[in-house]
Structure formats: C-alpha cells, structure tokens
Amino acid sequence: MNDERRVIFVGPSDAGKSNYLFRLGLAMHSGNCILRQHEPPSDAEYIQSGLGALLQGQFAPRTSQEVHEHIDLPFKCEVNGQQTTGRLLLPDCPGEKWLGIYQDREWSEEWETLISASAGVLLFIRPNSDLIVRPLDWITYHNLYGASPRSGASGMDKGAIPTQILLVEWLQFLRRAFDARVGTQFVPHVGLMVSAWDRLPHEQQNSPPEEYLATNFPLLHQFIRANSDAFQFHVFGVSIFGGDLDTEPGFREALLSGNPCDAGYVFHTLDGELRKSPDVTLPVLWVTRLLNNSNGPTQ
Amino acid sequence: MELGLEEAAELMRNRYCRLVGVMGSAAVGKTSLLSSLYLLASQPEGIDRDLLFAGSNTLQGFEERCRGVREWSGGTLPSQLVDRTQLRHPRVPSLMHIAFRGAASSQSDQMHFLFTDLPGEWFDSLVDRADVATRLQFLQRADGVVLMLDGPRFAASGTRHLEVQRTERLLERLLHAVKVGLHIPFVVAISKRDLIEGIPTAIEQVIAKARSLGFSPVVVELTSFSTRPAVFPNGAGVREILRTILSPPAQPALSLDGGKGTRWYQKYGAIGRP
Numbered sequence: 001m002n003d004e005r006r007v008i009f010v011g012p013s014d015a016g017k018s019n020y021l022f023r024l025g026l027a028m029h030s031g032n033c034i035l036r037q038h039e040p041p042s043d044a045e046y047i048q049s050g051l052g053a054l055l056q057g058q059f060a061p062r063t064s065q066e067v068h069e070h071i072d073l074p075f076k077c078e079v080n081g082q083q084t085t086g087r088l089l090l091p092d093c094p095g096e097k098w099l100g101i102y103q104d105r106e107w108s109e110e111w112e113t114l115i116s117a118s119a120g121v122l123l124f125i126r127p128n129s130d131l132i133v134r135p136l137d138w139i140t141y142h143n144l145y146g147a148s149p150r151s152g153a154s155g156m157d158k159g160a161i162p163t164q165i166l167l168v169e170w171l172q173f174l175r176r177a178f179d180a181r182v183g184t185q186f187v188p189h190v191g192l193m194v195s196a197w198d199r200l201p202h203e204q205q206n207s208p209p210e211e212y213l214a215t216n217f218p219l220l221h222q223f224i225r226a227n228s229d230a231f232q233f234h235v236f237g238v239s240i241f242g243g244d245l246d247t248e249p250g251f252r253e254a255l256l257s258g259n260p261c262d263a264g265y266v267f268h269t270l271d272g273e274l275r276k277s278p279d280v281t282l283p284v285l286w287v288t289r290l291l292n293n294s295n296g297p298t299q
Numbered sequence: 300m301e302l303g304l305e306e307a308a309e310l311m312r313n314r315y316c317r318l319v320g321v322m323g324s325a326a327v328g329k330t331s332l333l334s335s336l337y338l339l340a341s342q343p344e345g346i347d348r349d350l351l352f353a354g355s356n357t358l359q360g361f362e363e364r365c366r367g368v369r370e371w372s373g374g375t376l377p378s379q380l381v382d383r384t385q386l387r388h389p390r391v392p393s394l395m396h397i398a399f400r401g402a403a404s405s406q407s408d409q410m411h412f413l414f415t416d417l418p419g420e421w422f423d424s425l426v427d428r429a430d431v432a433t434r435l436q437f438l439q440r441a442d443g444v445v446l447m448l449d450g451p452r453f454a455a456s457g458t459r460h461l462e463v464q465r466t467e468r469l470l471e472r473l474l475h476a477v478k479v480g481l482h483i484p485f486v487v488a489i490s491k492r493d494l495i496e497g498i499p500t501a502i503e504q505v506i507a508k509a510r511s512l513g514f515s516p517v518v519v520e521l522t523s524f525s526t527r528p529a530v531f532p533n534g535a536g537v538r539e540i541l542r543t544i545l546s547p548p549a550q551p552a553l554s555l556d557g558g559k560g561t562r563w564y565q566k567y568g569a570i571g572r573p
Contacts (some may be wrong), residue, residue, distance in 0.1 A: 102359075135341045136365060161362065169358055169549075218343040219352055226353035226400035229407065 003086030007076075009112050010170050011124030012163060013095030014131045016195030016238070018060050020091055020124070020280075021071065022050030023240035023264060027280050028073060030261035035281035035290070037072040038085050046092075047071055055260055057245055079291055088284070095131075095206040102161070107177070115181040120287025121174060121190040123167060127216070128199040135219065139289060143161050158250040164217040168222035169256060172225065175230050189287040192224070192233045197237035208274050209237035209267050236283045237267035301360040301393035304437070310356065310396065318394075319480070319544055320438045322469075323352030325419030328490035328523055330364055332447070332537065333395055335523035337361035339534045345466055346399065348540045353398040353409045360395055379482035399541075400516055410545065425476070426468045426543045436455075439477065443484040443544035446470075446509075447521075448493045453499040463501050468506045474512050477557040481513040484543050488521040493531035517543045 009017045014071065025047045026215065050060045050065045071090040076083065091114055101107045117188040126132070171190070177189055191263050204212060213235055215223040241263040243251040254262055266277050285291035302374035310316060321329045339345070340352040351532070355361060380477045394413045400410075438444075447527065448466060452458040473479045487509065491501060498520065509516045 009529075107361075122386070136338060137342060161359075163363055165358055172354055172356075172358075215343060218345065219341045220338070222345055222352040223354060224399075225402070226351040226409070 006119040015124035038076040198239040209235040301529040303479040331523035353400040427441040
C-alpha cells in the first residue's frame, strides 16, 4: 500500500475547506462512494472531532490558526475495473496561513514538502461567505474615490484584498513551487471547489459551476482559461449536506432523521455534461488522477 | 509588489517580454493608466474579448496602485531604477508585469508586458537636462512607448504653449539622448479626455514634431477613469494602447486623418463610444 496521493487544500478563511475534509472522511468511512476507506486511520483524533460535529448536524468550527494537521487516510478505489489502494494525505491549515503566504510572498519549507508529483490541489471558494472580498469595479471605484486616483484616492483599506486576487496569486505561487519541486513539464490537477452550492440562488444551482466563476471571479476565470497548459482545471459545485444546517428551517432535523452519509452532492462536468453526483469524493479522485475526465462517472 | 531591474532581467531571460515605456509629466495620468488596465482586466468582459488575463508577477502592486495605497514619496525619490533589495520601499521607480493570452484556442503563446512605473519628475528633469537621460537608457530596448499628454493642459490657453514646447523638447531628448528606437510602436495618449471638449489643436504641433523626428505616432484618446462615463467610458483607450503596442510599427501610409500621417485609433466624441 505504498501508493501515496496528496491533496493540498487552498483557500481563504471560511471557504469550506475543513467541512469538506470532514465530509470526505465521512464518505470514505461509509463506503458508498468510489473512494473508500481501506482500513481505519491510525491517528483519527482530528478527523473524528470534525466528523462528530457533522454527524450531530453541525458545521465544523473554523480551524484554529494553530492547527496544521496532516490527515493520513488509507484508501481503496476501483475505477474502470482497476483497483488502487494507498494513502491519502490531506494537510489542513487555516486560511490565515494562506493569507500569510500572500502577504509575505514566501512559504515555509514544511509547506513546500507537500508539493510533489503525487499532489493535486483543491482551491475553495464559498460564495455566501462574509469574508469574500469583491474586486474593485468602476462603480465601487466611483463610490469610493469619486472619479479617479487623481481626485485623491489615498487612505483605502490596505487589508481588503479581493478574493480573486488572492486565489490567482496562490495559483501562481503553486505553479512556481511545482516548477521548483517537480519540474516545469508537470501539469498538476487543480479542482476549484465552489462550496455551499446549495446557498446559491436556485436558478444558478443547475448551471455549470464554471459559469459562477466567470460571473463572480472574472480575473480568476480568465487566468484559468489562459493557463490551461500550466494546470489542468476543473470547477466543482459542492454541497456537503445539500442544505444549510444553520438557516434552513427543518433541514437539520430532516438530515438527522435520515443518514447524513447519503446527503450532499457535487456538480461537475467531468464527462462534458453537467452532472449532479451524490459522490462527494469525486473532486479528490480527479485531482489525484485516480479518475480522468474521460472516464468520469455519469451519475 | 513590483519588479526591479534584476527581477525584470530574470523574467526576460525566461520569456519574451514587451518593455513599454510610459512617459509623461507628473500628474499626467501614468499611474491611472496602469490602474485602469488592471481594473479592465478584472472585469467580466476583461481587457478585450480576444485577450485573457494570464497572470502577473506584480499583482499586489497593481492592486495597491489602484487603491491609491502606494504613492510617490516626493523629495526622496531614487534617481535610478532600483534593484531587488530596495523594492520594499513605499513606492519606487520600477516595472509592472502583466501577461495576456489570445482567447482563441489556437493562440497558445502568452504575451508578457513590462510597463515602466516612473515618476513624472524624471521626465520633467529630462526636458531641462540631457544628462538625466542616463537613468532612462534602459528604454533603448523598449518595444513600445506611450507618451502621455495632459488633455486639459493642452486645451487651456494659459498652459498649452508651454506644454507644446516642453513636449517637443522631450521628444528631442527621447531621440537624441535616451535614443529610443524609431521603429517601435509610439503611442501619443491624450489623457483625461473626459475633461475636455474635443481634441486640442495644440496636439497637432506635437504630432508634427514627432513625425519630423522620425517617430510614427499613433494617437489614442484616453479616459482611464471617467467623470462622464455615459459619454467617455471608463478605460476608453486602454485596450487601443495595448493593441497598438502589439501591432507592427505604424507606417505613415496608413494615415487615417486626411494625409497628415498620424494614425488616430478611435475618437470618443459626443456620441459616445461605438
């Protein structure tokens, strides 16, 4: 069982990284997804704490700034008749650490060791997060400054970096890290995870997740289109339970009266068509190359 | 944040970059042009339907310029382009990087640009003293020039004569002292177009001077940030500047202005943008 796959979770605070991580652990444990637990993890304390929250109908609390956990999950899967077993390494660190990488323009040696030819990346965005910073546009600009910088624009909040700028910078940093650690020819898989998909307006929930990016994060979307030779991208819309535990009346009770392991879904276009799959492990399968676009599931 | 000479050289070793000298007096709107370029790229429609934002090594620098966070520090400006070690200073003469890629799937090559971000005082000094040109000699290898002219100052009777004379002298310096190439795209950008009615006739004198020196000027009417967006859209002229830099050098035979030999990219008059 020496097949080792890594998934680097990237994203700002409150983007849904930890909740997805715990939901993934729950899905693998339940055994009704393509990616399954091969044997119990030897150190399960951290992931058990998160699973505990989800199974009681609560979202996991925000990751502490001190947390830098390395989850190690023995896995097995079968895709197109081919069985694979191995270890899935999933480091979890708070969004504040990622913000520090942006501000300092450097990363730790520990972080860089995560970069390898067996690594894929999941980049998280949560549309309804209060911490999303919208990009400047002309209307905002006029509201803030009047006409232009020439009419006296100083004094702007230096900390309000638009989320799409952070995401593009992180991708650029990751590309440089892959260049240095693996080589310039290596094309990592990057899954863009639009989390809390169920919170989008209903008319948007049945649209391809990439459309959401194009409308709301246009610079990031252009970057993705323009760098298809540097990364292989796929945009997923993810809901870990299919509804909101905090704000949707009756949802928590309904969830707990059934099996939470059966809740949640992933929107994807891995086979070229928009699909809604109950298998929340699909993004991890894809970024770790256990699943290719061409053999994507049709459910 | 931004690139010094060392980092720019490193970048250029790895890929072809178009170096663009953005020139003009203090407060003419050079930083506004860079900010407007960045804001356009950040919008859903992008800088241009056919050009996708492909990355930037100076993303934070663009963002901070756009927010007015990084201002020139007045009397303590360095006298040369800085190297890497000085880049933590509040605002220094430097280079801004941005890359684009054609939207068509057949266009796989990225187009990298390095725009100068230099204080207007450098160009004001160059008018007065030829020896100031040494700090600008890196522009001898420039792939394009954007000479910015202050629209309102060229329109006002009290300032236009001085503007014409100083710009003519600047053009002479660019040719003889800095030795900017004659074969490269040469944009004359009339800034703050939203603040003036029509194109000042004094601009024609500058264009004639540029042509007499051998440059092939392409005039672009520029509104980086508009006070009248219904008439002059925000960012009007920015994509034309980019297109001109990407295009082959201007030829006098391509004149669109009745044989005067100047290419006018697009006019934004009372009818607004087409």
